[in-house]
Amino acid sequence: MEAVENAGAEPHEVVVVRLGGSRYALPMDCVAEVGRPPSLTRVPGVPGWLAGVANWRGRVLAVLDLRPLLTAPVVPLDRRARLVVLHRANVPVGLLTEGVEGTHLLDDEQVEPALAHLPDTAADLLVGQITDGEGPCGVLDLDAVFRLADALPRVRRAG
Secondary structure (H helix, E strand, O other): OOOOOOOOOOOEEEEEEEEOOEEEEEEHHHEEEEEOOOOOEOOOOOOOOEEEEEEEOOEEEEEEOOOOOOOOOOOOOOOOOEEEEEEEOOEEEEEEEOEEEEEEEEOHHHOEOOOOOOOHHHHOOEEEEEEEOOEEEEEEOHHHHHHHHHOOOOOOOOO
């Protein structure tokens, strides 16, 4: 993904991850860290896109798996899988991915509308897509991802 120089837009860095065999871009400024997926504890009565909760650096971290919402196949994760810890206003949330491809520069003017035939659950999570030499890459809407996390019941810390 190479950024195209445009007069009015400043390219910004994104992290490209794999979900359901497809590529998705996340804004780098929302990525706190990337690591191996931790052991998860399933939580009864929550939506399927909440993979569970994990002890991450001594704190309870909600871990999301967006593949069901993106109508992507949910295959078992292998050694390439990574947990991407996202943050907004000091609120962390984990995102299970099938792998991290790396970082790229993205110019907002490259972003095209998401495909019209996408199911609502997938379209609601995307601001659009780009196409580069490696094919299409969805651009995830982090506000939509955090709205998912905000809708979950709050976990109280034991103490």
